[in-house]
Amino acid sequence: MNGTDPSPSELAEFRAEVAAWLEQHKPADPGFLLPQTFMEVGSDQQLEFLREWQHKLWSAGYLGVHWPSEYGGRGMHAAFQHEVDRELRRQRTPITFNVIGLGWAGPLILDIGTDQQKALYIKGILSAEDIWCQGFSEPDHGSDLGNAQTRAVRDGDDYVINGSKIWTTMGNYARYMILLARTDPSAERKYDGLSFFLSPMEARGIETRPIQKITGEYGFTETFFTDARIPASCLIGGEGNGWRVAMQTLQYERGAAAGAAGGLPQVRISVSDLIDDIRHLRRDGQPLLEDPVVRDRLVELIMEEKALGLADRRTGLPGLNTDYPLSLPLSFKLRASEYQRRMRQYGLELQGGLGSLYVGDEQAVAGGFWQRAYFNNFATTIGGGTSQIQANIIGEQVLGLPKS
Amino acid sequence: MPMNNMQMVFGDEQGMLLDSARAFCRDRSTMPAVRALLPSAQGFDPQVWQQMAALGWLGVAVAEDFGGSGLGISSAVPLVECMGKHLLTTPFIDTTLVARVLQQAAGSDLSQRYLPDIVGGQIASLALLESEDWGDPAIGVTATPAKSGLQLSGAKTQVAYAEVAELFLVSVMYQGVARLLVVPTAAVPSAAVSRQTCIDETRRCARVDFSGVSVGMENLLPGDADSTLREVMLLGALLYAAEAAGSAAACMDLTAEYLKTRHQFGRPIGSYQALKHPMVEVLVAMENARSFVYHAASLVNEATPDRDAESACRMAKAQASEALKFAGDRAVQFHGGMGFTYECDAQLYIRRAQWSQQVFGDAYHHRKRLASLLLDS
Ligand SMILES: Cc1cc2nc3c(=O)[nH]c(=O)nc-3n(C[C@H](O)[C@H](O)[C@H](O)COP(=O)(O)OP(=O)(O)OC[C@H]3O[C@@H](n4cnc5c(N)ncnc54)[C@H](O)[C@@H]3O)c2cc1C
Numbered sequence: 001m002n003g004t005d006p007s008p009s010e011l012a013e014f015r016a017e018v019a020a021w022l023e024q025h026k027p028a029d030p031g032f033l034l035p036q037t038f039m040e041v042g043s044d045q046q047l048e049f050l051r052e053w054q055h056k057l058w059s060a061g062y063l064g065v066h067w068p069s070e071y072g073g074r075g076m077h078a079a080f081q082h083e084v085d086r087e088l089r090r091q092r093t094p095i096t097f098n099v100i101g102l103g104w105a106g107p108l109i110l111d112i113g114t115d116q117q118k119a120l121y122i123k124g125i126l127s128a129e130d131i132w133c134q135g136f137s138e139p140d141h142g143s144d145l146g147n148a149q150t151r152a153v154r155d156g157d158d159y160v161i162n163g164s165k166i167w168t169t170m171g172n173y174a175r176y177m178i179l180l181a182r183t184d185p186s187a188e189r190k191y192d193g194l195s196f197f198l199s200p201m202e203a204r205g206i207e208t209r210p211i212q213k214i215t216g217e218y219g220f221t222e223t224f225f226t227d228a229r230i231p232a233s234c235l236i237g238g239e240g241n242g243w244r245v246a247m248q249t250l251q252y253e254r255g256a257a258a259g260a261a262g263g264l265p266q267v268r269i270s271v272s273d274l275i276d277d278i279r280h281l282r283r284d285g286q287p288l289l290e291d292p293v294v295r296d297r298l299v300e301l302i303m304e305e306k307a308l309g310l311a312d313r314r315t316g317l318p319g320l321n322t323d324y325p326l327s328l329p330l331s332f333k334l335r336a337s338e339y340q341r342r343m344r345q346y347g348l349e350l351q352g353g354l355g356s357l358y359v360g361d362e363q364a365v366a367g368g369f370w371q372r373a374y375f376n377n378f379a380t381t382i383g384g385g386t387s388q389i390q391a392n393i394i395g396e397q398v399l400g401l402p403k404s
Numbered sequence: 405m406p407m408n409n410m411q412m413v414f415g416d417e418q419g420m421l422l423d424s425a426r427a428f429c430r431d432r433s434t435m436p437a438v439r440a441l442l443p444s445a446q447g448f449d450p451q452v453w454q455q456m457a458a459l460g461w462l463g464v465a466v467a468e469d470f471g472g473s474g475l476g477i478s479s480a481v482p483l484v485e486c487m488g489k490h491l492l493t494t495p496f497i498d499t500t501l502v503a504r505v506l507q508q509a510a511g512s513d514l515s516q517r518y519l520p521d522i523v524g525g526q527i528a529s530l531a532l533l534e535s536e537d538w539g540d541p542a543i544g545v546t547a548t549p550a551k552s553g554l555q556l557s558g559a560k561t562q563v564a565y566a567e568v569a570e571l572f573l574v575s576v577m578y579q580g581v582a583r584l585l586v587v588p589t590a591a592v593p594s595a596a597v598s599r600q601t602c603i604d605e606t607r608r609c610a611r612v613d614f615s616g617v618s619v620g621m622e623n624l625l626p627g628d629a630d631s632t633l634r635e636v637m638l639l640g641a642l643l644y645a646a647e648a649a650g651s652a653a654a655c656m657d658l659t660a661e662y663l664k665t666r667h668q669f670g671r672p673i674g675s676y677q678a679l680k681h682p683m684v685e686v687l688v689a690m691e692n693a694r695s696f697v698y699h700a701a702s703l704v705n706e707a708t709p710d711r712d713a714e715s716a717c718r719m720a721k722a723q724a725s726e727a728l729k730f731a732g733d734r735a736v737q738f739h740g741g742m743g744f745t746y747e748c749d750a751q752l753y754i755r756r757a758q759w760s761q762q763v764f765g766d767a768y769h770h771r772k773r774l775a776s777l778l779l780d781s
Pocket of ligand 1: 039108133134135136137138139140141142143166167168169220265307378379382383384385386387388389404677
């Protein structure tokens with residue numbers, strides 16, 4: 001946070017300026033499919049388009065508004081960035097796709113990095129010159145992240161890395177990776193043997209292999225390390241502290257901690273979009289929206305979406321959260337991602353026979369938007385810690401239940 | 405679309421009210437005290453009721469002119485949530501609703517006659533329901549002009565605390581129009597009040613047969629009652645939703661505590677995800693209910709509820725009903741054999757859940773009306 005809270009009129013003025021700029025500069029429909037989240041950047045064409053858009057937004061002064069000016073931000077109050085973010089949502093712009101940099105690595109480096117690391121990395125994150133990826137999950141260790149086995153061995157001024165990571169979003173486009181690796185395999189607790197690196201992806205011995213996704217598109221890779229050498233200055237948070245740093249990173253990722261540069265990490269999809277798209281469809285010879293069971297289910301979904309917005313609002317009123325203070329922030333990811341899954345799944349069910357068509361079919365409702373959106377949503381119920389893992393965390397930390 | 409209204413306010417005044425409500429309910433409504441009242445005739449402690457009056461709680465919906473605090477009905481919400489959390493059950497909700505109606509719709513003569521007494525602790529109750537159907541707009545009780553005013557015919561059911569109330573606010577048909585009528589209980593013979601057996605044993609209610617009762621013309625509230633009835637149905641839904649949200653939280657805490665202490669197979673049973681994960685669902689359902697309740701409370705104060713306020717009250721009741729129903733059901737199951745006993749407090753919540761979900765309309769009742777508000781644009 002910088003300075004005192006801005007006045008509503010200052011914010012409104014800023015918002016109007018952003019709105020006007022966006023009206024004029026937001027990109028037109030490129031004529032090819034754009035990613036709904038940063039986890040779906042699967043083609044060079046998409047990448048270049050999104051890189052150019054993020055660069056333009058940052059150049060105009062609308063990304064990382066509250067990040068320090070010496071590193072490419074503007075040193076303003078975070079409330080100004082929130083205004084930008086809301087306007088991006090409202091005007092339905094393309095996403096700001098460098099999310100691992102903007103949302104997780106960036107705030108982490110600003111919070112605990114050295115001045116040298118800040119100078120080296122932050123500006124490139126904002127400008128989209130440097131794309132970031134995350135090397136946490138391994139083929140044999142996903143939810144059990146603390147058991148990661150990729151090795152990092154100190155050798156003079158370098159660390160030598162061996163092993164493999166998987167599900168690396170944008171692994172084939174990234175310049176840097178936040179990497180969790182094992183520096184001390186003999187540590188008594190598995191967590192204590194881990195260290196956290198800001199690793200270059202261009203080092204010799206690092207290779208990526210794209211993996212095709214459920215949608216048929218691309219977006220993540222398997223990443224192999226074979227005697228890859230990275231400078232020891234890439235270490236962040238100190239050797240042996242990797243688990244603590246990784247947990248801090250996940251707080252940003254799950255929306256439980258502030259600090260992100262802002263932007264639009266994913267296209268906002270609302271049940272009201274769904275209602276618009278299916279309004280013309282029929283069931284049993286009647287308009288779909290006259291079916292009482294359909295109506296009831298839609299109202300449940302509308303309520304669930306509204307409850308998410310109200311919970312956000314409530315988070316800002318601490319007096320209403322005194323009895324379970326961690327409950328809303330820790331459950332944000334679970335509530336939002338599971339709601340979207342149910343809502344999008346219903347979006348297919350409502351289409352009747354048209355629900356069996358897919359993207360590419362001329363008759364598919366909204367071009368197969370809901371089909372693609374439903375499948376893609378599993379990225380949010382699996383990635384960043386699965387819903388089941390989130391439920392463990394909430395049960396243990398909010399309700400005080402014993403560990404599983 | 406009412407979906408976009410996210411208003412929620414919580415000021416210092418409400419914070420202070422909440423703090424004092426917390427302390428009061430914790431002290432006055434311990435579990436042994438709740439248990440001791442279950443078999444009692446009245447169902448509540450008259451001393452506690454008088455203390456609530458002394459704290460000014462019965463006057464939140466009443467203007468200063470009539471002895472109230474003029475804080476507004478929304479201030480009753482944190483009070484009721486606290487009462488729900490501690491199962492402190494009194495005629496508070498119904499009395500507050502009657503006070504609100506008199507304040508808004510009665511005109512100054514009736515208000516002057518009844519409101520100051522209500523603020524001072526006189527119990528008032530709503531007599532609206534006639535059958536199992538909370539959604540039935542028809543009114544069967546009639547008021548016909550007679551020599552000395554109005555003569556009533558017909559009965560109401562589930563009238564809260566009817567045996568101790570001093571006045572009823574009754575919906576009647578008068579010359580073909582729905583009207584509201586103040587009936588002092590002095591005008592109702594005691595044989596006309598027959599106690600009903602509530603599934604939630606912390607409450608009391610009765611069937612009241614108004615046939616043959618006569619009251620003065622001046623007890624008729626002015627004007628058509630349709631909009632007042634609509635409003636009181638929404639506010640009743642909101643207050644019972646706030647109470648249910650509080651009870652759901654208490655029920656969740658009770659179960660979580662058991663899951664930490666009870667061991668089987670050498671582990672605390674709360675370490676099993678088959679129990680842990682549903683508890684998280686209870687938490688989320690309860691928190692969502694609270695969010696709707698606070699949102700609705702921010703929209704209902706003075707004016708008659710607009711579309712946004714209506715939608716918020718309905719969402720609050722629909723969500724809170726489901727949350728408490730789920731919490732109570734899981735509480736019994738997760739206590740095992742102990743959960744099947746009368747001694748286990750889980751029974752208090754599962755019983756309350758069945759009462760709460762029906763009063764002022766169940767979840768489906770409200771979602772059905774929300775569908776019209778939200779989908780038929
Ligand atoms: C689209 C997408 C993008 C991703 N991007 C990245 C990325 O950029 N970088 C990165 O490092 N990772 C990324 N991931 C990986 C993601 O973090 C892991 O997939 C996730 O943590 C789960 O690990 P897993 O796949 O090994 O599944 P597993 O851990 O094997 O889980 C399998 C199933 O078992 C359940 N399960 C496991 N343990 C428990 C438990 N203790 N209690 C209850 N249930 C349990 C899980 O919920 C799941 O349903 C991405 C994943 C997806 C889908």
